[in-house]
Amino acid sequence: MQMLSLDLGERSYPIFFGAELLKDKSILAPYLGNEGVLIVTNETVAPLYLQDVRDLLDGHQVDELILPDGERYKTLDTLNLIFNTLLEKGRTRGCMLIALGGGVIGDMTGFAAACYQRGVDFIQIPTTLLAQVDSSVGGKTAVNHRLGKNMIGAFHQPKAVIIDVDTLKTLPDREFRSGLAEVIKYGLIVDKNFFSWLEENIDALLARQNDSLLYAIECSCRLKAQIVSVDEKEGGVRAILNFGHTFGHAIETHQKYGEWLHGEAIAVGMLMAAKMSAKMNWLPAEDVERISRLLKIVGLPVDPPPDLSPQQFLNHMVVDKKARLGIIRLVLLKAIGQAVISADYEPDLLRAIVTPG
């Protein structure tokens, strides 16, 4: 087992990586009080790992809540199901929530923990690649609103993140590939060597070899932890983690979070941001080609959905949290491994990027 620390003063916490972690009681034990634990998971993950996690909690008061699976359930209404369970069980401020599942479960459980009695502890046990390399680390929690993704939420750090790479063995192929989009993102925004490593090791990753997976996950979490530790609440540099997301969220909003997976939407978004960076003469055309090639090898889409008009695209982007005063701040690339945040571009350039052709 390896351990990485996310350094945030009194809100610091460890991220544990390894295989067979869901069989190791010693990891979770230090975090458990004696005022009850609620495991929040979904109907897909529950049959696979809920019993393992229950076994880790032997001797504690444990409740479980199994939610329907899917981004479309990431709403205030579903959040209320968590509150209902906690209140029906009479859980107090000393209780602990455990998020067992992907990003949707992690975001909702974290937000419920942020709000329940104005804040209780929670632990992330992410079971998808996307959640392991992105959403479980950094304390962003949220639910969606019909007018925008992640519009209602909180910064609330977990007490620990437990990443058991074995859980990826049961992940459907499309979700696994979608998660790789976020892994690729870290190379693109801050680490060109990691990007090169991904190009060279993509076959081993796609074959889900444990060593490659652990290296990719640890690199991703380390890079994210470094960024979050200097800008916990996204006052500045943390926004580069949104590379590809302003475009990607527009796609997801358009589809009401139904059709494409998050990683698929941001794969397209990253390529659009890269193309825009190239049009601004920042990124060489051959680097756009490298990015496009890697995304295609992974099996991710590279073009936006055809039914999303340029004007709709722009409208959805304006609602994104990165927008201010109607000006859309974009995360762009000066080079592979070097992201910048910029609102200093010609509006026509952005319009051209979101126009199919």
Place this chain on the structure above:
Amino acid sequence: MQMLSLDLGERSYPIFFGAELLKDKSILAPYLGNEGVLIVTNETVAPLYLQDVRDLLDGHQVDELILPDGERYKTLDTLNLIFNTLLEKGRTRGCMLIALGGGVIGDMTGFAAACYQRGVDFIQIPTTLLAQVDSSVGGKTAVNHRLGKNMIGAFHQPKAVIIDVDTLKTLPDREFRSGLAEVIKYGLIVDKNFFSWLEENIDALLARQNDSLLYAIECSCRLKAQIVSVDEKEGGVRAILNFGHTFGHAIETHQKYGEWLHGEAIAVGMLMAAKMSAKMNWLPAEDVERISRLLKIVGLPVDPPPDLSPQQFLNHMVVDKKARLGIIRLVLLKAIGQAVISADYEPDLLRAIVTPG
């Protein structure tokens, strides 16, 4: 105009007191950005003060949301109306919310500000005595759940609190008297001299004389600010602010926040806590009598509703946020002006207190 500062490091903020503050543009001006302001108020307060506040915001993009009036609307559903308005107007992270109204409006607007895009600024303009001396100061925000009051919320400090004592002129008598319960609370928990002052000046207060009101409000806010500044998130001493509230919340939960006003419920709760303190030989019987006498002069109830059975009472108290492990921690009095938090009492004693007789 007077000013008091709530000292919380980078989250510090001023509390302004005085008359005719809603006519003074200079107070609000330093807090306004240029990304839009949403005034949240209710149908009772809007006809009285909304135009005044709009006038203060001359030159800014101002939207308003007028909610129905009443504690029973302090729900996640109503909260969502605030999010709808913000998103329909395309408001970004730089927007500002203004809570114009009583505690319900303040708690909901503050919680919406805490969650919208993971946190935006807000200002409290409390228009009830209860909100002026309690809920607008200290950053506690929340909505109710059918199984418990204020169960879903956040700590989110305002950027400023503006207390215009003139707004109390339009406050219905019953609400004004209910607010005095919280004023009396400060004397009981930390300042015996203030309690004596209240006994001596209760007629002037009930006549709503500005000087007396301003003194009582400033004392209350100063005492609250002192407590909050040493324990922002209620890890310890802040819990004494809940004096009378564990009993009071049980009454409110029983009534589904419908019949009694908050101050009425906690008036009864304070007297029950005082009686319990006397049964533990902490508080002299004559002090219980002083408290009872003052509450009666104010016109507040001193007995719980007759339809609330002892077992129901205890059940509702266990769900309260102050409870841990099913043990109900109570705020009790060692003396007038000296509150303590204790779970060290005979359960039978508590049962006797909630049993009519």
